Each structure stands twice: as structure tokens, then as C-alpha cells.
Amino acid sequence: MIGTSTPEYVFIRASIVCLRAITPLSILYCGFCVLRPPRSTFSTVLAAWAAVETTFYFIVYLPRRYYLQRPTPHPTLLSRERRQILFQRCYQTISNPERYLTNWFLGSPLSEIRRENIKDFFRWAFLNTGDSDASDNEELEGYVSRVEELLERPIEPGRGRAKCLRLTIDRVDMMHRSFAWYMVVGIVDTAAAAYLRFKSFRFYGIPLRRFFSVFPLRFFSLLSSHRSPSSHISYWYRPHTSKARLPVLFIHGIGIGLYPYARFLAEINTKDEFQASDGEIGVIAIEIMPISFRITGAALRKDEMCKEINAIVKKHGWDKFVLASHSYGTVVSTHLLQTPEIAHKIGPMLLIDPVTLLLHLPDVAYNFTARKPRGANEHQLYYFASKDMGVAHTLCRHFFWSENILWKEDIIGRSVTAVLGGRDLIVDTEAVGRYLVGANDGNWEDGSWKEDPWIGEGLDVLWFTQCDHAQAFERKETRQKLVDVIKGYSQRGEQLIDIA
Known part of the structure; x- marks a missing residue:
């Protein structure tokens, strides 16, 4: 892992910029070669490399990025009794409930994290789903009530603008590699x-x-x-x-x-x-x-x-x-x-x-x-x-x-x-x-x-x-x-x- 000094920052940012520039420059150069075919050995080799990078992007990366977005089957759902035990273990080890909520909700202010938002999070975390089901409401309300105990204040009803992090449901966010x-x-x-x-x-x-x-x-x-x-x-x-x-x-x-x-x-x-x-x-x-x-x-x-x-x-x-x-x-x-x-x-x-x-x-x-x-x-x-x-x-x-x-x-x-x-x-x-x-x-x-x-x-x-x-x-x-x-x-x- 690299350090945190200014020279290291300049180095890593420059490296990332150079690596990310390879593919767009390759696509541009391929377009240029269509209009003006290469004549020297160097430009021919450069054109061949650009063609490989361009092909790799359109034939490998783009289809794969689409393919990897497919949903995945979750593990077998724990019984309600085991979910309660798991929640209790988690509850006992949350020392900073405000930070716990704001980070799971991607830095959103607490005023935007309301009752329905927290239910969305626990629905994913403990029920392995993003879909709402009225039969789960009693259990989710119980979890929200325990969070109120940690916060030592009631949580506002309704839904705020906060969006929680739900790894196995959210979009797979990736970047192209040349x-x-x-x-x-x-x-x-x-x-x-x-x-x-x-x-x-x-x-x-x-x-x-x-x-x-x-x-x-x-x-x-x-x-x-x-x-x-x-x-x-x-x-x-x-x-x-x-x-x-x-x-x-x-x-x-x-x-x-x-x-x-x-x-x-x-x-x-x-x-x-x-x-x-x-x-x-x-x-x-x-x-x-x-x-x-x-x-x-x-x-x-x-x-x-x-x-x-x-x-x-x-x-x-x-x-x-x-x-x-x-x-x-x-x-x-x-x-x-x-x-x-x-x-x-x-x-x-x-x-x-x-x-x-x-x-x-x-x-x-x-x-x-x-x-x-x-x-x-x-x-x-x-x-x-x-x-x-x-x-x-x-x-x-x-x-x-x-x-x-x-x-x-x-x-x-x-x-x-x-x-x-x-x-x-x-x-x-x-x-x-x-x-x-x-x-x-x-x-x-x-x-x-x-x-x-x-x-x-x-x-x-x-x-x-x-x-x-x-x-x-x-x-x-x-x-x-x-x-x-x-x-x-x-x-x-x-x-x-x-x-x-």
C-alpha cells in the first residue's frame, strides 16, 4: 500500500490518469487511422496496439460489465430466532450509533435517515432482500426500536432522501482496465x-x-x-x-x-x-x-x-x-x-x-x-x-x-x-x-x-x-x-x- 505523502499522491494520480487515457486515446487514434492510414512502421505498430485496445473495450469489457450486473442468489435465510440472536450481537457492539447510520447511509445527514430508510437497510441486512413485504414489518419495527434505544431519541416516521449501502443488491460499480x-x-x-x-x-x-x-x-x-x-x-x-x-x-x-x-x-x-x-x-x-x-x-x-x-x-x-x-x-x-x-x-x-x-x-x-x-x-x-x-x-x-x-x-x-x-x-x-x-x-x-x-x-x-x-x-x-x-x-x- 502506498503512503500519504504529496509526491506519492502526485505519482498515483498521474498513474491513474495515464492508465485511464489509454483506451479513449486508442479509440480516437483508430478513427484517425481510418481517415489517414498509417505509413511508417511506428505508426503501423501504434495503430495495431490501438486496434487491440479498442477491440478489447467493445468486445470484452462492455459485454462483461453488462453480464456482471446480474442478480445473485443469496444464502438460505436464517430463521427468525437466529436473526434475533445475530441482531443482538450487532446491537451490543455498536458504540457510535450516529456514525453507524451515517456511514451505512453513504454520509447522509441523520435528518434524512428516517424510519422507512432504516427498514430498507435492515430488510437487506437481515432478510436478504430489497423487496417490501408487509409480513416482515413487525420484525423490522423491532429492529428500528432498538436503534432508537441506541440513539436515545425517536426516529422520524416516513422516508427521507438517504440511500443505504446494500452491497449484494446495488449495481456493480466497476472501471475499465486496458x-x-x-x-x-x-x-x-x-x-x-x-x-x-x-x-x-x-x-x-x-x-x-x-x-x-x-x-x-x-x-x-x-x-x-x-x-x-x-x-x-x-x-x-x-x-x-x-x-x-x-x-x-x-x-x-x-x-x-x-x-x-x-x-x-x-x-x-x-x-x-x-x-x-x-x-x-x-x-x-x-x-x-x-x-x-x-x-x-x-x-x-x-x-x-x-x-x-x-x-x-x-x-x-x-x-x-x-x-x-x-x-x-x-x-x-x-x-x-x-x-x-x-x-x-x-x-x-x-x-x-x-x-x-x-x-x-x-x-x-x-x-x-x-x-x-x-x-x-x-x-x-x-x-x-x-x-x-x-x-x-x-x-x-x-x-x-x-x-x-x-x-x-x-x-x-x-x-x-x-x-x-x-x-x-x-x-x-x-x-x-x-x-x-x-x-x-x-x-x-x-x-x-x-x-x-x-x-x-x-x-x-x-x-x-x-x-x-x-x-x-x-x-x-x-x-x-x-x-x-x-x-x-x-x-x-x-x-x-x-x-x-
């Missing part, structure tokens, strides 16, 4: 593949019959003799040779695939006293193409994803592993915890920049999909991530908050470390940290929990004051702490590493 951009993605992907292969990782690609299902094409996959047991999930594997330590399953977040994590994955097996006598820690790094700036199929549903990851783990004979995940990957981790077939295989967990904790609060959804960018890091997030076709479709048609949310009660009895950045532009890490350590119950009011050493048992919180979202992987010092947590968890009760 053909040249996807070529850059392909180059970065190949560079990451070369680095991981150099670090003794093996690539397990999807079946060759699906080679053309991912664009840019991954030609290095043709060189691999290993195939994934999954039809949709490719991954990188480093053999597990240790007899005393647990292997590691890693799930990445939204971005350009495994490239930002390559050094972290390699450093898990840096030389140490245990490796010299015991062997190496095995690593499986899952690839999720729909959130990796590619043109590919839709994201897998919860059950499908868990089934295919379980098949991968079974292929390598893992009956227990450390689960590490970053950002969107923590959503998949939550799903794995909820799936009995694989949940019993999950040992200690490392959740880096987790987006699933307190997911009912508006920060993650609003900051990632609706916030108007200002700083350099916000512009980077907005253009390169939020408005990518695959990412936007995944978040707007396959991201169901009620099945993605992770509560503290769900990880009781496990060894879990949550890594939070003090400058995270997506997650309200202050609120998440206070929730995890119980600061909202009157403990740790002075914020001293941020300085607590890592223990390695029960629930730990690592606070990186100067880190933005994903920057823990970019800095050697913080990345080393992540690696030390992995090694400490992997040692199966051996003496834990002191990373305080």
Missing part, C-alpha cells in the same frame, strides 16, 4: 512465479482444459507437471518435511495475487535451530483469481470454496495445520472455521488485517466500495482494487456479511493472533482491537493493550502503529514478526519464540 494493464498483471504474475519456484515452491495448476479460463494467460502453468485436485483453485506448495511442527495454509487478500506475499512465504523457512534438526515447514498458498485483478469466472460460493480447499489439504495428507490469512483471506478462514469437514484440522490461526471481525460495522464496506478517495492510498485502493471488475463483482455479488462475520466467541479455545495496523484505511482497527481485548468492558482503557507482548496461547493482538492495510508484509521488521508467529505456532508446544 489490455496493456492486464499485460502488466501477467508480467508481475510471472515474476512472482519465478521467485516462488526459486524458493522451492511447486505450482499446482488447475486442469489444462481450463487454461483459457484465466486472463492474462498463465503460460508458466504449462511447464508444471503438478495439478490441483480442485477445478478452480491453483496453489503453490512447499513440501512439509518436519516431523515435529505443523505446516501452514495461507490465504491471500485482494490484490495482484501472491506477489506482495512472496517474501513472507519464503521467509517461513529461513534457517533456524529447529529446521537444522527437524526439516522444513510445509506451506500451501492458495490462489483466488477473482480477487487478483484477472478476468476469470465468478468467486466460489462458501461451500464450494471450503470443499475444494479441503481436497487440496487432503491431497498432501495434512491432518492439522496453522491457518494464516490476510484481509479478504480472513473471510475464507471464517468459512473454513464454520465447516466441520475441515475445521477440526485447523490449529493456531494468524489473522492479518482481518476484515471479518465487527463486519456489521460500516467501515469495511463503506471504505472499500463507497468512500470518495482523497489521499494517495485511498486513490490506489479505489482505482486498482475497488473498481476492478473481478473484485467489484466478488464484493457485490458474493460477499454476504452475515456468513462472513467472525465473532470473538467463534475463536474461544483456539490460539489466535490478530494483526492490526494503526493506520489501516479499510478496517476500524481501534474498534476491533478494543473488542478483542475487552476494552469496551472497562479494561485496558489507557490503550496499553497495544504494547502487550505476544504470548502464543489464547487470543493475542499485535498492533503495528505505523502500518496501513497490507504494509505489515512490506516492512522487514513487521514481516519478521509475522514469520515468528507462524514459527511459534508451528512448533506444537515447543518453546515459543519471543517476538515482543
